[in-house]
Amino acid sequence: MRHYALIGQPVSHSKSPQMHVSAYKELGLKANYTAYDVSETDLSTVINRMRNGEIDGMNVTIPHKVAIINYLDAIDNDARIIGAVNTVVRKENQLIGFNTDAPGFIQSLKQAKNGAPFQKKKALVLGAGGAARAIIYAMSEEGVQVTLTNRTMSKATALANDFSQYGIIVQDLSMTEERLGDYDIVVNTTSVGMYPHVDELPLKLENLSPDALVCDLIYNPMETAILKEAKKRGNPILNGLGMFVNQAAFSIRHWTGLMPNSSLMAEAVKKEFL
Numbered sequence: 001m002r003h004y005a006l007i008g009q010p011v012s013h014s015k016s017p018q019m020h021v022s023a024y025k026e027l028g029l030k031a032n033y034t035a036y037d038v039s040e041t042d043l044s045t046v047i048n049r050m051r052n053g054e055i056d057g058m059n060v061t062i063p064h065k066v067a068i069i070n071y072l073d074a075i076d077n078d079a080r081i082i083g084a085v086n087t088v089v090r091k092e093n094q095l096i097g098f099n100t101d102a103p104g105f106i107q108s109l110k111q112a113k114n115g116a117p118f119q120k121k122k123a124l125v126l127g128a129g130g131a132a133r134a135i136i137y138a139m140s141e142e143g144v145q146v147t148l149t150n151r152t153m154s155k156a157t158a159l160a161n162d163f164s165q166y167g168i169i170v171q172d173l174s175m176t177e178e179r180l181g182d183y184d185i186v187v188n189t190t191s192v193g194m195y196p197h198v199d200e201l202p203l204k205l206e207n208l209s210p211d212a213l214v215c216d217l218i219y220n221p222m223e224t225a226i227l228k229e230a231k232k233r234g235n236p237i238l239n240g241l242g243m244f245v246n247q248a249a250f251s252i253r254h255w256t257g258l259m260p261n262s263s264l265m266a267e268a269v270k271k272e273f274l
């Protein structure tokens, strides 16, 4: 029996256990997945449980994705550049950190675009927190030109400087609303619209291009106010469920070498919202 775990705070409402268990069942793996509410002071204890073999693989969520790096033996290149780890793998007694949020998002974007290339496309990213870092890195690596906007402009500027190799454009919110027609992809990485504040919009969509794909990393609710508004205008939309499922599928592949069926995992999550 393999023991996988999620650590974060809070984790009691997480849908990850049900999603992982459905994947293990489909793959025929004898494994379980437990969500542990862990404070920063308990990180070393839980890491030791992985070193001594009690836990075989770990997902890390808010607020520990950055702090966990200090407890690991190595991290892969993507996780190093993003500055956050969400997956820990034990290889020959070494604990190695990966970031599967970035490839998880790109995979869901590719699914939404039906494989149409998005190199040289223009994307607008809303928000300059931890989630934005993974999205900016992932899209820039795919050749997308990213413009960044945020309520607090100094944070957007600092983030763009961290990724200066990609030439990220920083623009204030009102200018962005005016020039919204320039973008092929709009991604909300802020918490605006998350349950229970479901009616809040992170920006006005009046000038949205009619073909633009509007994405939200949020999946509770499945359709945030920005996605509802975009849909009403006839735009294609993408919620955060695909990214959530794909990051988990890539974690499972890191731990087991097996790639689970992401559609079945998405169904398992949706069932939890019924």
Ligand code: ATR
Pocket: 126, 127, 128, 129, 130, 131, 132, 150, 151, 152, 155, 189, 190, 191, 192, 202
């Ligand atoms: P995460 O790791 O999920 O990205 P975070 O680091 O706390 O979380 O970042 C939250 C993001 O949502 C930030 O960009 C934040 O804007 P500020 O940098 O101005 O704080 C944004 N955000 C949160 N609540 C917001 C609100 N009510 N209006 C606009 N932006 C908001």
